[in-house]
Amino acid sequence: MIDTSVEIAGVTLPNPVLPASGTYEVDEVHAGFFSPSELGAVINKTIFMNPRPGNPPPRIWETPCGMLNAIGIPSEGLERFLADQLPRLRSLGPPVILSIAGNSLQEWQDLAAAVDRTGSVDMVELDLSCPNLEEGFIWAADEAALSRVVASVVKVTRLPVISKLSPNVRDISEMAVVAERAGTAAVSMVNSYQGMAIDIGTRKPILGNITGGLTGPAIRPLAIHGVFTTFKKITVPIIGMGGIATWQDAVEFLLAGATAVAVGTQNFVNPLTMKEVIEGIAGYVEEAGFSSVRDIIGLAQE
Amino acid sequence: MGRHPVYRSATVLEAKEEGRDYLDLLLREPEISQTTRPGQFLMIRAWPGVDPMLPRPFDIMQADPREQTLRLFVKVEGRGTALLKSLKPGTEVKITGPLGRPIEDFSCPSMAFLVRGAGAAAVVHLAEEARARGIGVYTILSASAASRIVCRKYLEPVSTELLIATDDGSEGYEGLASDLLDDLLRRKTVDRVYTCGSRRFARHVQRLDREGRIKGFVFLEGLMACGMGDCHGCAVQKNGQGGYFLVCRDGPHFPIAEVVL
Ligand SMILES: Cc1cc2nc3c(=O)[nH]c(=O)nc-3n(C[C@H](O)[C@H](O)[C@H](O)COP(=O)(O)OP(=O)(O)OC[C@H]3O[C@@H](n4cnc5c(N)ncnc54)[C@H](O)[C@@H]3O)c2cc1C
Ligand SMILES: Cc1cc2nc3c(=O)[nH]c(=O)nc-3n(C[C@H](O)[C@H](O)[C@H](O)COP(=O)(O)O)c2cc1C
Ligand code: FES
Numbered sequence: 001m002i003d004t005s006v007e008i009a010g011v012t013l014p015n016p017v018l019p020a021s022g023t024y025e026v027d028e029v030h031a032g033f034f035s036p037s038e039l040g041a042v043i044n045k046t047i048f049m050n051p052r053p054g055n056p057p058p059r060i061w062e063t064p065c066g067m068l069n070a071i072g073i074p075s076e077g078l079e080r081f082l083a084d085q086l087p088r089l090r091s092l093g094p095p096v097i098l099s100i101a102g103n104s105l106q107e108w109q110d111l112a113a114a115v116d117r118t119g120s121v122d123m124v125e126l127d128l129s130c131p132n133l134e135e136g137f138i139w140a141a142d143e144a145a146l147s148r149v150v151a152s153v154v155k156v157t158r159l160p161v162i163s164k165l166s167p168n169v170r171d172i173s174e175m176a177v178v179a180e181r182a183g184t185a186a187v188s189m190v191n192s193y194q195g196m197a198i199d200i201g202t203r204k205p206i207l208g209n210i211t212g213g214l215t216g217p218a219i220r221p222l223a224i225h226g227v228f229t230t231f232k233k234i235t236v237p238i239i240g241m242g243g244i245a246t247w248q249d250a251v252e253f254l255l256a257g258a259t260a261v262a263v264g265t266q267n268f269v270n271p272l273t274m275k276e277v278i279e280g281i282a283g284y285v286e287e288a289g290f291s292s293v294r295d296i297i298g299l300a301q302e
Numbered sequence: 303m304g305r306h307p308v309y310r311s312a313t314v315l316e317a318k319e320e321g322r323d324y325l326d327l328l329l330r331e332p333e334i335s336q337t338t339r340p341g342q343f344l345m346i347r348a349w350p351g352v353d354p355m356l357p358r359p360f361d362i363m364q365a366d367p368r369e370q371t372l373r374l375f376v377k378v379e380g381r382g383t384a385l386l387k388s389l390k391p392g393t394e395v396k397i398t399g400p401l402g403r404p405i406e407d408f409s410c411p412s413m414a415f416l417v418r419g420a421g422a423a424a425v426v427h428l429a430e431e432a433r434a435r436g437i438g439v440y441t442i443l444s445a446s447a448a449s450r451i452v453c454r455k456y457l458e459p460v461s462t463e464l465l466i467a468t469d470d471g472s473e474g475y476e477g478l479a480s481d482l483l484d485d486l487l488r489r490k491t492v493d494r495v496y497t498c499g500s501r502r503f504a505r506h507v508q509r510l511d512r513e514g515r516i517k518g519f520v521f522l523e524g525l526m527a528c529g530m531g532d533c534h535g536c537a538v539q540k541n542g543q544g545g546y547f548l549v550c551r552d553g554p555h556f557p558i559a560e561v562v563l
Contacts, residue, residue, distance in 0.1 A: 022534075029530050029551070032306025045534075053545045060525050060535035065352045067527060071534045074546065217352045245352055268528035269347065269355060271309050271398060 002285050003292040004278070006040070006259050008237050009160030009185035011095050011122045013040040013260055016293055017250065017278045020241050020264030021046050021099040021127060021164070022071070024274070026092060034275040037093035040260060044085060046099040046127040049107050051077035056208035061197050066216030066243070067265060068195050070209035073101065073130060078111060082118055095122040097162065101130065108149050109156045116157040124159045126150065129166030129191035130213075140166040140191075143178050150182035160185035162239065167222060168194045173230040180234045188239040188262070189230065190223045216265040217243040224256050231257025231298055245273070247280020254281070254293070255300040305337050307530060309398045314348075315371065317389040324420065324452055325376040325387050332370040334399045338362050339406070340428035341555050344372070344399030345529040349385045358382040359526045359550070362400065363423040364430070364456065372397075375423035375453055401529045402554045405431075412438030412462070414492045414516075416483050416507060419445055421499015422453035424521040424554075426460075428496065433460040440486055441465070444479035444500065448472035463490075480506040493517060496555065501563060508558045518558035524549035538562070 004015040018041040019026075025045070026036040036042060054074030061068045076084070078100075089096050098121045102108030108126070115121050128140035128149060139145045140163070154161055163179040165172055167190040176187045192213025197206045205211070223242025230238060240258025244250050245266045253261045266273045285293050312331035320326055334344065345357035364373040378387050389395070405428055413432050415425045422443060429439050441461040445451045446469045458464050465482045466474030475482055480503055486492060487510070497507045498521035511518035524536035529550045537546035538553075539562040547553065547561065 023532055025532055027531075029307065032308045054534060054537060056539075057537050057546075058525055059537055060527050060533065062354060062356050062527075065355055067355065069527075069533065069535065074534055074537075216355055265355075265527070268533055269352075269357060270396070271528075271530075 002282055002290065003294070004282050006294055008162075008239070008259060009123065011160060013095060015040040015278050016254065016260040016281065017274050018097070018239070018260060018262050019043055019267060019274060020262035021125065022073070023264040024267040026089065030271065033271045038275060038278060039094045040278070041095045041097050042089050042092055043097040043099055043125065044081070044089060046073050046075070046101045046130065047078055047081045048073065048075040048101055048103070049078050049111055051075060051080075058206060058208055061206050061212070063195070063197065063214065064218060066214055066218030068197055068207060068212035068214055069192065070207045070212035072209060078114060082114070086118060086120055090120040096120065097123045097125050099125040099127050099164070101127040102149070105148060105152050108153050112153045112159075112161075113156045116159050121159060123162055123185070124153070124157060125162040125164055125188060126153060127164050127191070129164050138166050138168060140164070140175055141169050143175070146175060147178050147182045150179050150184050154183035162186040162188050164188040164191055166191050167226055172226045173233050176230045176234050180236050184236060186237045186239060187230070187234070188241065189226050190219070190242045193219055193222065215243070217245050219243045220249060224252055227253055227258050228256040228300065231301060244277065245269070247277045247284065250277045250281055251284050251296070254296050255298070257298040257301060259297055305400070307399055307401050308333055309396065310334065311394045312372070312397050314389050314391050314393045314395060316391060317387070319387065320452065321449060323378040325378060325383070327374040327376055327386065327389070329372045329374070329395065329397070330370055331372055331397060334397065335365045335370045335372050336367045338365045338372070338400035339404030340431045341405035342400040342402045343529070343554060344397045344401060345526070346374070346386070346395055346397050348389055348393070348395040354381050356527050357396070357398065357529070358386075359529055361424040361521075363426045363453070365427065375420055377420035398529060401550060403552070405555065408432060408435050408437060410437060410494050412440065412490065412492050412494070414440040414442065414483065414486060414495045416442045416479055416495060416497045416503050417444065418479070418499035418503060419450060420452055421521065422457065424498040425496055426453060426456045429457055429460045438462045438490070438492070440490065440492060442467065442479045442482045442486070444468075444503070446470065479503065487515060494519065496521065497558075504558065504563050508563060511558050519555050520558045520561065520563070521555045522549050522553055522561065526550055
């Protein structure tokens with residue numbers, strides 16, 4: 001038996017596979033697929049301080065080997081989330097990562113402090129990178145803003161902080177360096193790439209929000225490149241994602257330098273993907289003659 | 303075996319073309335065929351690789367637990383449905399279901415269905431269940447022409463009365479099927495109307511509902527990625543209160559007063 005566990009900022013994940021925020025609810029509806037206790041970690045769809053309705057439809061559009069989304073992160077707000085959802089997430093077994101997003105420095109701090117106070121969360125992920133909000137501002141696309149948010153959140157929580165980075169920048173590896181200097185304990189990459197589609201009949205943008213974020217296999221080579229170039233520049237671990245559809249894709253991320261991987265869009269296509277990826281990675285590691293998943297992290301760098 | 307949605311392989315038993323752009327698809331799958339209830343749908347993917355990427359949503363038109371079959375009725379629209387049309391018996395496809403809220407309230411003496419085109423597929427299972435429970439079933443099929451009236455052979459045996467309206471008068475009443483509904487409501491005691499496949503008819507039913515003449519319900523379609531509440535892609539605006547429903551999780555059928563059409 002090989003050791004499938006990995007460590008992120010002092011938290012042990014039983015295996016390196018988790019859902020990407022906003023793509024898989026571990027709720028009753030999903031109970032027939034596989035047990036969420038098999039996951040490496042669980043994570044919520046990004047939560048804001050106050051309730052928000054999300055963007056007007058159309059919110060999604062299929063594109064070659066991928067999709068655009070402009071969901072706008074509908075949210076029930078922090079208070080209701082902590083009361084209604086967190087206890088269930090906590091009860092599942094795997095480490096709990098809470099994804100949060102603030103509209104101001106103060107809000108980021110208030111959210112992180114509130115999450116810390118619950119005592120039932122293992123790590124907090126800062127969604128610094130959603131490109132589909134009407135506010136239109138991507139924290140992780142601006143060095144100063146990124147640095148300030150991470151530094152001020154780190155000040156108010158003892159929980160390890162994961163910074164979810166945006167690929168909509170000149171060089172994502174430089175942004176990872178900024179986040180590390182500001183005190184992040186890990187980085188998540190990548191969020192979606194900004195994109196859009198136009199209806200040639202109406203001659204108007206298709207998405208209600210006009211622009212959206214591209215995800216799915218179409219972005220995988222870009223995301224792999226992001227992880228590969230970042231690995232050399234930082235010492236904190238990387239949670240890699242972007243277009244993982246099979247276990248082979250996930251192995252690619254680990255070889256590029258990711259310590260853990262997240263599956264997003266493919267959950268919509270095949271809700272068993274994460275289970276298949278967990279088993280596939282273990283099989284690959286064993287077949288290759290290693291004793292631990294950790295042995296293959298970053299191997300492509302050498 | 304629960305009522306939770308599951309992800310399964312299904313075998314194509316029949317893929318019969320009807321006219322140029324319709325497909326009658328019979329699948330064998332032992333589990334979903336037992337658990338699905340009227341009003342529910344599934345997501346299907348019948349091609350390898352990642353392009354097209356997303357599965358496609360279809361109403362489960364019929365389910366036969368003894369034969370372990372599911373029947374879908376598909377209008378060929380774009381790439382995914384064109385791929386469904388080329389399916390051969392024996393092929394394996396992937397399906398997730400049953401999805402959406404089942405219709406469980408049959409406490410009414412009669413139901414009417416006002417459906418256009420392939421929208422008829424949405425109400426077949428419901429009509430069968432209503433009939434089995436001794437509830438009056440009044441079906442109004444609408445299409446542009448006689449050749450585009452579909453699902454009639456499934457609805458006729460379970461309908462107390464079946465009426466047809468075509469835009470060009472090539473069969474049945476020439477004109478709006480909603481006229482037939484108005485006439486039906488004058489003749490019969492009908493307290494519930496389900497509509498699918500036409501925004502125009504949905505607005506008509508919404509008006510009747512608002513006037514208190516009937517209780518109206520509408521089957522909605524929305525762009526879907528997951529079909530089970532994960533992606534939040536399939537939002538429709540709530541009427542009055544603001545915010546959105548998810549078609550896949552809160553529907554796909556809604557009390558017609560509650561949604562913006
Ligand atoms: C709950 C539900 C039940 C449905 N039941 C039926 C049914 O029983 N019979 C039937 O013929 N059709 C049904 N539809 C519509 C059917 O899903 C679409 O016609 C189909 O997805 C088109 O796929 P395509 O690849 O051929 O078209 P494309 O235009 O190539 O598809 C591109 C994308 O748009 C989506 N899309 C395109 N048209 C629609 C539409 N009208 N509604 C939702 N998504 C769409 C596709 O799913 C895909 O993601 C249903 C839709 C929903 C939401
Ligand atoms: C419909 C949808 C909703 C998403 N919502 C969130 C979100 O709320 N928070 C977040 O950090 N990322 C969100 N993401 C981004 C994913 O977590 C992930 O970073 C991205 O989809 C790339 O991975 P993938 O190609 O495997 O989907 C969302 C992605 C999609 C497709
Ligand atoms: S289709 Fe994904 S939430 Fe409805």
